Amino acid sequence: MLVSESDESGEKRQYHETKAAYALPNDNVEQQRLELQHSLFKGLMGERIIHAPLPKDIGRAVDIGCGTGSVTHEIASNYASASVYGVDLSAVPTNLRTPLSNLTYTHNSLLRAKSLNPFAGSELGSLFDAAGLEDIAVRRYISTCGEWEGLTPEAAQFGQYVGKQTPLMCGPLMQRLGRETGRDEQEVKTAMDDLAREFEVGKGQRLWFWVYVVCGRKA
Ligand SMILES: C[S@@+](CC[C@H](N)C(=O)[O-])C[C@H]1O[C@@H](n2cnc3c(N)ncnc32)[C@H](O)[C@@H]1O
Structure with missing residues (x-):
């Protein structure tokens, strides 16, 4: 089941089914964001993912x-x-790339429960152990929030994306999470204001964060 909701600007967004722990939308706007994010990450990783x-x-x-x-x-x-x-919660768009004979997409019910906990990152080690993964490669990147002097073009593009997209993306996400976890409106608004303040980079200040890319192999 797909759910339509308005974000704070009144725009209709389409989401995964309500029981999914994942709170971001799954509509065209989100698909375009994911495509842009992919090409920026790829640039940051020297075109090799x-x-x-x-x-x-x-x-x-x-x-x-x-x-x-x-x-x-x-x-x-x-x-x-x-x-x-x-595999994804929602149908994977098939019109973005040429189909490949060795590639199959499924949107599933298997992982529909709260199986991908948003805080699972804090237990990554045990998750990989439980999944029997080995040869785990962890790469760490520093991303800026906004553009600074002296950045490579790739880092500047990524910083521009993060500075603009993150606050935009997090507003609807926090509203939805707030509703689903029974927070009152004021509490959600305060959290959103706090987050927006985090992204207000003052003159001469710099904001950055780590990006981790993790992959492993099943023996
Ligand atoms: C931030 S997007 C990343 C998409 C893609 N891996 C990429 O790098 O562009 C996270 C994706 O995980 C999917 N997802 C979240 N929870 C899931 C679950 N329980 N089962 C399957 N897919 C899930 C979402 O639908 C979303 O498409």
Whole structure:
């Protein structure tokens, strides 16, 4: 089931089914954001997104939470012998890239429960152990929020994206999470105001954060 809701600007956005823990929309606007984010990440990573030490002849690969399939498609293109599966809560758009014979998309009910906890990142190590993953590669990037002098063009583009998109994206997200967790309106508004303040970079100040990209291989 898809749910339509208005964001704070009154614009109608379309979301995943209400029981999903994931709070971001799944409409065209979000798909465009994911595509832009992918190309910016790729630029930041020197146009190479697969950094795990994988043999060339892997048999199967699965991308869980594949969104628009940008990464899934790159995996399938780079590992032609592999059967590659992209899984998401919502249907993956198939009109963005040329279909590949070794790539299949599924939107699932399997992972529909609160299986991807938004705070799961704090337990990444145990999650990987439980999943039996090895050869885990963790790459860390620093991203700016906004543009500074002396950045590479890729870092400047990423910083511009983060500075504009994050506050835009987080408003509706916090409203939705607030509603679903029974917070009153004032509490949600205070949290949103706090967040907006975080992103107000004053003259001469710099704001940045870490981006982690993690991948692993099933033995
Ligand atoms: C931030 S997007 C990232 C998409 C993609 N991996 C990328 O890098 O562009 C997170 C994706 O995870 C999906 N997702 C969240 N919870 C999920 C779940 N329980 N099962 C399957 N997919 C899920 C969302 O629908 C969304 O498309």
